[in-house]
Amino acid sequence: MKKGPNTVLMTWLLVLLGGLLWNAALFAAPLLRQEAPVVSAMIYAAFSPVCHQIPERSFFFRGFPLAVCGRCLGIYLGFSAGTILYPFLRRFSRPFLPATSIFVLVSLPIGLDTAGNFLGLWASPIGLRLAAGLVWGSVLPFYLITGLYEVLRLFGGNFRLKSPGQTK
Amino acid sequence: MNDHKPNMLAPALIGGAVAGVLSGIPFLNCFCCLWIIGGAVLASYLLAKDSPVSLTSGDGAIVGALAGISAAVVDSLVGIPLHGLNVAVMRRMMERLSEFADEMPSGWENWLDRTGGGVSIAMFFMGLFISAAVFAALGALGGIIGTSLFGKKKAQGAEIAH
Numbered sequence: 146m147k148k149g150p151n152t153v154l155m156t157w158l159l160v161l162l163g164g165l166l167w168n169a170a171l172f173a174a175p176l177l178r179q180e181a182p183v184v185s186a187m188i189y190a191a192f193s194p195v196c197h198q199i200p201e202r203s204f205f206f207r208g209f210p211l212a213v214c215g216r217c218l219g220i221y222l223g224f225s226a227g228t229i230l231y232p233f234l235r236r237f238s239r240p241f242l243p244a245t246s247i248f249v250l251v252s253l254p255i256g257l258d259t260a261g262n263f264l265g266l267w268a269s270p271i272g273l274r275l276a277a278g279l280v281w282g283s284v285l286p287f288y289l290i291t292g293l294y295e296v297l298r299l300f301g302g303n304f305r306l307k308s309p310g311q312t313k
Numbered sequence: 314m315n316d317h318k319p320n321m322l323a324p325a326l327i328g329g330a331v332a333g334v335l336s337g338i339p340f341l342n343c344f345c346c347l348w349i350i351g352g353a354v355l356a357s358y359l360l361a362k363d364s365p366v367s368l369t370s371g372d373g374a375i376v377g378a379l380a381g382i383s384a385a386v387v388d389s390l391v392g393i394p395l396h397g398l399n400v401a402v403m404r405r406m407m408e409r410l411s412e413f414a415d416e417m418p419s420g421w422e423n424w425l426d427r428t429g430g431g432v433s434i435a436m437f438f439m440g441l442f443i444s445a446a447v448f449a450a451l452g453a454l455g456g457i458i459g460t461s462l463f464g465k466k467k468a469q470g471a472e473i474a475h
Contacts, residue, residue, distance in 0.1 A: 163450075191443045194336060194388055195346040195451065217345050242370055242461040259344065285454055288370070292457035295371025 153237040156294045157228070160286055164225040171218060175209035188212050202271060215271040216255070219278020220285070227283035231290060240291040243284060255281040318372065319363040321356075325379035328356025329452075332380065333387025339395065349448050350455035352384055353377035357459025361466075368464035370457045377456015381448035388448075389441045 174188040189198065189212055196213040203210035204218060211218055255277040261267050269277075332352020335344075357373045 190440065191447060194385070194444045195349060195447055197345060214345065220346070242457070245462060248458065248461065259347065263344070288457040288461065289374075289454050292370040292374035292377075292453060292460075295369050296374050299371050 153294055156290050156297055160290050161228045164228050168221050168225055171212045172206055174212035175206040178209045216274040216278040219275040220282035223279035223282025224285050228286040231286055240294050242291050243287050251280050251284045317366045321376045324356040324359035325376050326383050328352040328380035329383025330387050333384035334391055337388040337391030346451050349381055349384055349451040353380045353452040353455025354459035356380035357456045358463045361463040367466045368460045370460050373456035373460030374453040377452040378449040381452020382445045385444035385448040
């Protein structure tokens with residue numbers, strides 16, 4: 146196996162695992178609200194600097210709101226969905242950044258929705274916020290995998306997966 | 314990353330300061346993580362502006378992560394004078410939550426009273442550590458996006474060397 150694809154595979158696995166853990170924490174906060182309130186409060190607190198956590202704009206799970214609002218949930222779920230799709234679209238060849246036009250296109254829904262709500266032009270239903278976040282979030286792993294791949298190559302060299310029986 | 318690229322610290326501090334201030338103000342924090350990503354994009358833009366050569370996505374990730382960490386520090390510092398306001402906002406949110414939630418844990422009304430008098434130094438640094446980790450991840454993402462938008466230089470620009 147060549148060095149390049151191995152590093153891409155390791156990068157993809159890191160991003161996939163990180164994204165899944167991140168999303169699991171969103172659901173763990175309400176899930177643990179009764180059984181482990183301190184842990185639950187810590188998870189809510191961890192996400193509070195990056196989300197307003199307004200209950201009316203959040204989805205509920207087991208009677209309590211998730212750790213982030215509907216729009217943020219869409220971004221993070223979209224991120225994991227994009228990460229799962231990554232190997233089918235790019236395989237494990239050397240990663241490259243998406244075209245600017247694609248970024249602009251997927252940013253339009255969330256940009257318009259956020260601006261319109263902030264300016265009081267309209268109040269989007271939570272489902273629309275989720276959808277706008279999903280679209281935007283799905284393209285983000287294509288950026289993170291490319292950037293992380295470069296950083297890992299720079300600081301960590303190439304990761305090599307050992308085949309069975311290989312000593313070095 | 315190489316000798317031709319400018320120092321990342323100044324762009325990271327500026328981008329982080331902007332993101333930290335904006336995300337720390339209660340009314341403006343409705344933009345959620347977009348401030349952090351936006352601040353890191355700004356850091357990446359500032360780095361690209363001063364760089365005679367094209368930036369890699371790795372450059373963007375590093376400057377973005379640094380911007381995220383500095384944003385966490387600024388956000389925490391901004392949060393100190395606004396602590397009372399934040400507690401009031403949290404209290405209103407908890408009251409609204411109690412209307413929506415099926416069953417609130419006992420004694421939830423007292424949670425905020427315990428923190429209403431201030432934040433301990435240990436709690437402050439623990440919160441800062443967690444914020445720094447979360448902000449660095451989002452910042453790295455923003456930095457890479459910024460690189461894709463502003464990082465490329467034309468061929469003749471790449472030949473301008475110090």
